[in-house]
Amino acid sequence: xxxxxxAGGTKYICAVGTEDGKIMERVQIPTEYPGKTIPKVIEFFQxxxxxxxxxxxxxxxxxxxxxDTYGYIKATPKPxxxxxxxxxxxxxxLNVPVAFDTDVNAAAWGEFLFGAGKGLGICLYMTVxxxxxxxxxxxxxxxxxxxxxxxxxxFLRRHPQDEFEGFCPYHxxxxxxxxxxxxxxxxxxxxxxxxxxxxPAWEIEAHYLAQALLQYILILSPEKIIMGGGVMKxxxxxxxxxxxxxxxxxxxxTLPQPENYIVSPTLGDDSGILGALMMAKxxxxxx
Amino acid sequence: xxxxxxAGGTKYICAVGTEDGKIMERVQIPTEYPGKTIPKVIEFFQxxxxxxxxxxxxxxxxxxxxxDTYGYIKATPKPxxxxxxxxxxxxxxLNVPVAFDTDVNAAAWGEFLFGAGKGLGICLYMTVxxxxxxxxxxxxxxxxxxxxxxxxxxFLRRHPQDEFEGFCPYHxxxxxxxxxxxxxxxxxxxxxxxxxxxxPAWEIEAHYLAQALLQYILILSPEKIIMGGGVMKxxxxxxxxxxxxxxxxxxxxTLPQPENYIVSPTLGDDSGILGALMMAKxxxxxx
Ligand SMILES: Nc1ncnc2c1ncn2[C@@H]1O[C@H](COP(=O)(O)OP(=O)(O)O)[C@@H](O)[C@H]1O
Ligand SMILES: Nc1ncnc2c1ncn2[C@@H]1O[C@H](COP(=O)(O)OP(=O)(O)O)[C@@H](O)[C@H]1O
Ligand SMILES: [Zn+2]
Ligand SMILES: [Zn+2]
Numbered sequence: 270x271x272x273x274x275x276a277g278g279t280k281y282i283c284a285v286g287t288e289d290g291k292i293m294e295r296v297q298i299p300t301e302y303p304g305k306t307i308p309k310v311i312e313f314f315q316x317x318x319x320x321x322x323x324x325x326x327x328x329x330x331x332x333x334x335x336x337d338t339y340g341y342i343k344a345t346p347k348p349x350x351x352x353x354x355x356x357x358x359x360x361x362x363l364n365v366p367v368a369f370d371t372d373v374n375a376a377a378w379g380e381f382l383f384g385a386g387k388g389l390g391i392c393l394y395m396t397v398x399x400x401x402x403x404x405x406x407x408x409x410x411x412x413x414x415x416x417x418x419x420x421x422x423x424f425l426r427r428h429p430q431d432e433f434e435g436f437c438p439y440h441x442x443x444x445x446x447x448x449x450x451x452x453x454x455x456x457x458x459x460x461x462x463x464x465x466x467x468x469p470a471w472e473i474e475a476h477y478l479a480q481a482l483l484q485y486i487l488i489l490s491p492e493k494i495i496m497g498g499g500v501m502k503x504x505x506x507x508x509x510x511x512x513x514x515x516x517x518x519x520x521x522x523t524l525p526q527p528e529n530y531i532v533s534p535t536l537g538d539d540s541g542i543l544g545a546l547m548m549a550k551x552x553x554x555x556x
Numbered sequence: 557x558x559x560x561x562x563a564g565g566t567k568y569i570c571a572v573g574t575e576d577g578k579i580m581e582r583v584q585i586p587t588e589y590p591g592k593t594i595p596k597v598i599e600f601f602q603x604x605x606x607x608x609x610x611x612x613x614x615x616x617x618x619x620x621x622x623x624d625t626y627g628y629i630k631a632t633p634k635p636x637x638x639x640x641x642x643x644x645x646x647x648x649x650l651n652v653p654v655a656f657d658t659d660v661n662a663a664a665w666g667e668f669l670f671g672a673g674k675g676l677g678i679c680l681y682m683t684v685x686x687x688x689x690x691x692x693x694x695x696x697x698x699x700x701x702x703x704x705x706x707x708x709x710x711f712l713r714r715h716p717q718d719e720f721e722g723f724c725p726y727h728x729x730x731x732x733x734x735x736x737x738x739x740x741x742x743x744x745x746x747x748x749x750x751x752x753x754x755x756p757a758w759e760i761e762a763h764y765l766a767q768a769l770l771q772y773i774l775i776l777s778p779e780k781i782i783m784g785g786g787v788m789k790x791x792x793x794x795x796x797x798x799x800x801x802x803x804x805x806x807x808x809x810t811l812p813q814p815e816n817y818i819v820s821p822t823l824g825d826d827s828g829i830l831g832a833l834m835m836a837k838x839x840x841x842x843x
Contacts, residue, residue, distance in 0.1 A: 391701035407694055407701075414678035414694075414777030415811070422808065423774050424767065426711055439808040480711065487710050488775045490701030521709065521726040525702070 271553065272319035272365070273545035274310065275372060276300070276326035276355070278347060278399050283310055284542050285317045288550045290383055292542065302349040311362040322359055323368045323548030325375025325541045328402070332370065332417055340369050346438050368548035372396070372541050374404035374411045376497065376534070379544030381406040384535035385495045393491040394540065395420070396498035397478065401445040405489060409556075421445040425480050428473045431456075448477040450500050466505050474500070475509035482510070482531065483517050486524070497534045507533060558840065559606035559652070560832035561597065562659060563587070563613035563642070565634060565686050570597055571829050572604045575837045577670055579829065589636040598649040609646055610655045610835030612662025612828045615689070619657065619704055627656050633725050655835035659683070659828050661691035661698045663784065663821070666831030668693040671822035672782045680778040681827065682707070684765065685785035688732040692776060696843075708732040712767050715760045718743075735764040737787050753792050761787070762796035769797070769818065770804050773811070784821045794820060 270293070275282040277300060284295035294317070298309045314322065329343040340356025356369045370378075377386065377394035386392030386406060395403040401421035405412040412418065422443045433456035435442030436449075446452060453461040457470055464470050482494060496507065511527035518524055534540045557580070562569040564587060571582035581604070585596045601609065616630040627643025643656045657665075664673065664681035673679030673693060682690040688708035692699040699705065709730045720743035722729030723736075733739060740748040744757055751757050769781060783794065798814035805811055821827045 391699075407699070408697060410695060412678075412694070412777070415773070415779050416777055418777050419774045419809070423771050424713055426713060484710050484771060485775055486702070487706045488772055490699070490703055490705050492702050522706070523703075 270317055270319050271546055271549040272314050272317065272322040272363075273542050273549060274322065274324040274326070274359075275375065275541040275545055276324060277372065278327050281306055281310055282542050283313045284546065285314070285319060286543075286546045288554060290543055290546060292539070292546070295542070300347070303353050304349075307358060311359070314363050319363065319365055319549075321366045321368070321549040321552040322363060323375070323545035323550075323552075324355065324359065325370055325372040325545040325548070326355060327400070328371045328417065329419065330369070330371055330417060332413060340367070366552045368545075368552050370411060370545075370548060371402065371404055371417045373402040374413075374417060375542075375544035375548060376540035377404035377406050377495075377544065378411055378547060379536055379540040379542070380495050380534055381409075382547055383543060384540060385532050386493055389492045391489065391491045392493045392495065393485060393489065394495045394497065394534070395482075395485075397449065397496065397500040398498035399450055401449045401481075401498075403485065405491065420481075420485065421449070423481060423484055425477055428476050430469070431473050444477060444481045448474055448481075448500075450498075453500065461500055461503065466503075471503065471506060471509055475506060475513045478506075479510050479513035479517055482514060483522075486518075486522065493529075494531045495534050495540070496531060497538070497540060501533065507531065557604055557606050558833055558836040559601050559604065559609040559650075560829050560836060561609065561611040561613070561646075562662065562828040562832055563611060564659060565614050568593055568597055569829050570600045571833065572601070572606060573830075573833045575841060577830050577833060579826070579833070582829070587634070590640050591636075594645060598646070601646075601650050606650065606652055606836075608653045608655070608836040608839040609650060610662070610832035610837075610839075611642065611646065612657055612659040612832040612835070613642060614687070615658045615704065616706065617656070617658055617704060619700060627654070653839045655832075655839050657698060657832075657835060658689065658691055658704050660689040661700075661704060662829075662831035662835060663827035664691035664693050664782075664831065665698055665834060666823055666827040666829070667782050667821055668696075669834050670830060671827060672819050673780055676779045678776065678778045679780045679782065680772060680776065681782045681784065681821070682769075682772075683785035684736065684783065684787040686737055688736045688768075688785075690772065692778065707768075707772065708736070710768060710771055712764055715763050717756070718760050731764060731768050735761055735768075735787075737785075740787065748787055748790065753790075758790065758793060758796055762793060762800045765793075766797050766800035766804055769801060770809075773805075773809065780816075781818045782821050782827070783818060784825070784827060788820065794818065 403420035435446035437446030690707035722733035724733030
């Protein structure tokens with residue numbers, strides 16, 4: 270049996286499953302302080318006999334195997350989690366090898382293996398939730414370089430009708446600061462889920478997301494872009510992004526039909542946990 | 557013997573060399589209309605016995621092996637070259653296999669094999685000349701996805717003191733439109749080479765280039781960035797970019813010392829032609 274964790278800002282999803290991607294049992298544990306959350310995570314896995322654990326976590330993370338702080342969560346605004354040694358803690362408690370990557374890299378891996386990115390040379394997974402992030406699989410490997418990408422923090426040009434200042438603690442009005450769920454809530458004084466379909470919020474949102482996708486395309490040239498996260502649950506938003514992408518790329522880039530190019534995750538909310546499970550598989554069985 | 561072409565907007569460089577990257581002979585041919593330039597290119601290679609030809613060319617290019625127009629130069633503003641079947645023409649004339657990629661991908665390949673990018677997991681080569689472009693090598697392969705990247709055409713935020721409108725025929729004020737050599741010339745009424753070191757032009761230039769590098773880093777996470785092209789011949793410009801990168805990334809990204817991270821090409825002006833030569837090598841000897 271293999272173990273998988275999707276560590277999110279609001280909840281930890283823990284699961285056990287098989288090497289062909291079948292989840293046998295799962296639990297959700299609220300993300301509070303590490304001292305409250307982590308013992309419950311450990312308890313879940315101690316009830317099962319796992320051979321390896323894969324973790325996809327909110328970042329930023331130290332993924333540098335040579336570093337003294339490999340496996341740590343780094344400078345997150347989430348109280349209590351700064352410099353938390355997640356890999357070390359789990360390894361010690363469970364005595365199994367641990368694979369570690371960002372939540373979006375795990376999700377990209379899941380969609381590449383079982384979902385919308387199957388068989389592609391380059392696929393990109395983006396989440397638009399409490400934060401914004403993206404991960405890519407290039408030639409059958411999760412993309413890592415100097416570190417993991419930080420695609421949620423690129424700079425954008427302002428929508429001319431948008432006067433919200435932005436809420437990113439690092440950059441104020443980067444992509445995340447202007448377009449993540451909390452930006453919508455702070456801009457309009459009400460959560461995105463409560464805004465009607467014809468509200469101007471969605472035109473601004475689609476504009477920022479399309480602008481970001483265009484930068485990703487110009488730099489990375491993905492063959493498919495998969496968009497998940499809470500904000501993307503707005504059923505009309507993907508279509509608005511399609512239209513805005515066509516407008517922004519016209520006359521310069523020849524893109525596939527947007528309906529086939531910018532898509533929802535085939536695995537629904539399971540891209541990340543399945544990706545993490547397959548990261549555990551790679552430890553035990555190799556690639 | 558192997559053949560290599562670096563097809564630029566102002567000149568074609570043609571060379572023959574060996575599989576270990578030694579250039580035996582080279583010529584420069586001005587880029588005029590294809591009917592004038594190409595016969596001279598062919599004539600040069602007909603004087604030599606080559607087994608394969610590698611071409612790095614200005615773009616945009618059709619690199620899709622499945623396409624009817626594979627090997628064509630596409631919608632370039634350069635008169636006469638739109639839809640020119642470069643690969644087909646050279647194959648027919650010389651009767652050898654041809655490897656084809658963008659000029660910047662060839663340069664990235666050259667620097668990865670012999671230069672500043674040697675042995676790295678991800679390295680990026682950027683040129684700032686008549687146009688702006690960049691290419692990357694990821695895990696020992698030139699990065700291709702849907703197509704080749706078009707990193708020169710990303711959107712930037714305006715420098716507050718810059719009132720030049722931009723000259724990109726597609727986007728007006730994208731990176732290339734604001735920061736390529738002709739943008740400097742049009743903004744100040746004089747070529748970059750003639751502007752003194754303390755001219756405000758260079759602060760604006762460094763700001764735009766650093767902003768672009770930051771987007772590349774957030775999305776692709778390269779381990780090294782190599783900057784070539786005519787504009788980078790300004791000896792103080794690289795240092796200005798280093799300082800501006802530090803300012804823009806501070807408190808968020810931990811980057812290597814900028815002097816070791818953002819560097820000049822080790823191969824000088826030969827990155828592209830050597831990369832093209834090695835593309836020819838890969839046809840004959842495999843990788
Ligand atoms: N139907 C919806 N429409 C718009 N926004 C939504 C919707 N559902 C959730 N959100 C927003 O998505 C964010 C939560 O994202 P989610 O991906 O579920 O969690 P997290 O990013 O914390 O893992 C919140 O800001 C919430 O307001
Ligand atoms: N020393 C210099 N300082 C600033 N700009 C320069 C310098 N030398 C050349 N340039 C500019 O670089 C551009 C040419 O770039 P180059 O890379 O040589 O050619 P191309 O891009 O056509 O292959 C021109 O716009 C020119 O003005
Ligand atoms: Zn930010
Ligand atoms: Zn442009």
